[in-house]
Amino acid sequence: MSSSDSPHYAYHVEWSPEDGEYVATSVEFGPALSHLDLDPVEAMRGIVDLVAWAVGDLRANGEPIPQPIADRAGLAP
Template identity: 45%
Template sequence: MQLNREWLLERYTFRLVWSEEDQEHVGLCDEFPGLSWLDPTQEAALAGIRQLVADSLDEMIKDGEPLPTPIAQKAKE
């Protein structure tokens, strides 16, 4: 798999949900189930989770850790 951060960010599955408990939008990435980002607007929640995933990818690449395979790619295998 290609190790380019931007390539992966364009292929990961991001979604937004509303949290009744927090009264905010929650940004999620299916390939990183332990990460989330809360924000009052959908746009900011998406931007926040994308940046959090990008930062995580940078650390994983730096540390030589395996990167999560995009869900869409798993379906092809």
């Protein structure tokens, strides 16, 4: 999977004092998916790749794929 499989998802990166690293999450996937890294940019890259993998896995198994918040009615430009 490539990051192009998850272009419209909303992501969040913040420092985690508990982990001593940045934690990146996807709003649509919630805390079920996260990526830790000492570098915030790498944390973001990691979650984007993880979401792309998850979307591919869901698609391959015929499971519902979360709709990106940005694509929901009234939120897209």
